[in-house]
Amino acid sequence: MSASLWCDEEGRVSQKPQLRAQWDPSMSGGRVINRLLQSEERYLLSPLYISLIQREPHRREELAKWVLEVCSECGCEESVYALSVSLLDRFLSASLSLPVSPLCLSAACILIASKVTGSEPVSAGNLCAAANFCFLPNNLRDMERVVLATLRWDVAVVTPHDFLPHFLFSLERERVEEDGQTDRDSQALLSTLRRHVDTLVAMCVCDSRFLGIPPSLISAAALNAALSGLGSKGLQLGTNELATLCQIDLGVLQYYTELIEGALTEHLRSGPRERKMCPEVEKEEEALEEIDTERASTPTDLREIDF
Known part of the structure; x- marks a missing residue:
């Protein structure tokens, strides 16, 4: 007997957007902020990656702007964009190299972020269309697995x-x-x-x-x-x-x-x-x-x- 934990959104059609629950003010206070401050330290980027990017920031900023464009077109919440870029930076910080298709990597980060923090996941088809089909849905899902494996499934990043x-x-x-x-x-x-x-x-x-x-x-x-x-x-x-x-x-x-x-x-x-x-x-x-x-x-x- 085999079981799969893979989240496959193919063929999933949403009749109307899902609604996000309202923020609960009882879940705020110094204790919660202190816990967030402790958690954010786990996701700081390596100094080597930061120095390399700041020497030649144009490629990274182009990818970040493309992510913003796609998130805007798909109607994502602001938190999805921030998490997508954070996942992109963490992956590049861990690998220190770009894959063959940087757009596929960026799209995979959007796909993961929309599942983690968005109220409605972005479909693989929409992401492929946004990149003018320079990669296929199967390539996108393979890249998603690579990102998740590199980050060891620790994708609930503090933003x-x-x-x-x-x-x-x-x-x-x-x-x-x-x-x-x-x-x-x-x-x-x-x-x-x-x-x-x-x-x-x-x-x-x-x-x-x-x-x-x-x-x-x-x-x-x-x-x-x-x-x-x-x-x-x-x-x-x-x-x-x-x-x-x-x-x-x-x-x-x-x-x-x-x-x-x-x-x-x-x-x-x-x-x-x-x-x-x-x-x-x-x-x-x-x-x-x-x-x-x-x-x-x-x-x-x-x-x-x-x-």
Whole structure:
């Protein structure tokens, strides 16, 4: 008698997208954040890989942008993109070599990430079509096995998106403690803040300069950069509180906040050229440009931005 644990999505037709359960605020707090901080240390990349990529970052960033394009086309959650690139980096860090088809490797990482953290797995056929059928579904599944074997099936990686709900919950709790209630304006502001931070995190995930930085620090720095433009309006979680939650030095958090803001400006300067190369990421570019435009006109007020 043989048994297979292989997850085969072939022939699986979904009539409607699956719904993800709402985030449970009771599952937040210092204990949960501390556990995430301990877990993220297991998935740090090797210094050798980081140094090699930062010498010639273009190939890796091209793959990361292609992953973003595919995730956008397939309607994946933001966490799927971050996990896909994390799996890609971990595989390359372990092997220090690209396979014959880098797109097949990237597609395999998307396939795994969509199964782990997505509410609806991306089909193998869609991934092959996104790569103009430079590989077949059988090749993709073989590559999936290679990635899983290389990573020893340890694919539930901690990403910046794992920290965001806990940081935002602390933000909302500060609002409740001050005013004694929550209102629609506060919820709308938190929603805008989340979309803003998701855009900045996606930019950091793609940028090779942020390789090796712990996910908690990327999440906190992106949130701090967003807060600096949103103004207070009753949201009083400042840099000190974020540094305490991440258990890092205040100066380190401020440094990476400024680094993200500088990367945003630099990223927008090359926006027109990148849109011609990859039209599907134009929406992401426009979101970043809208952030930068609002900062230039009213540096302390981003409340009118709609992401």
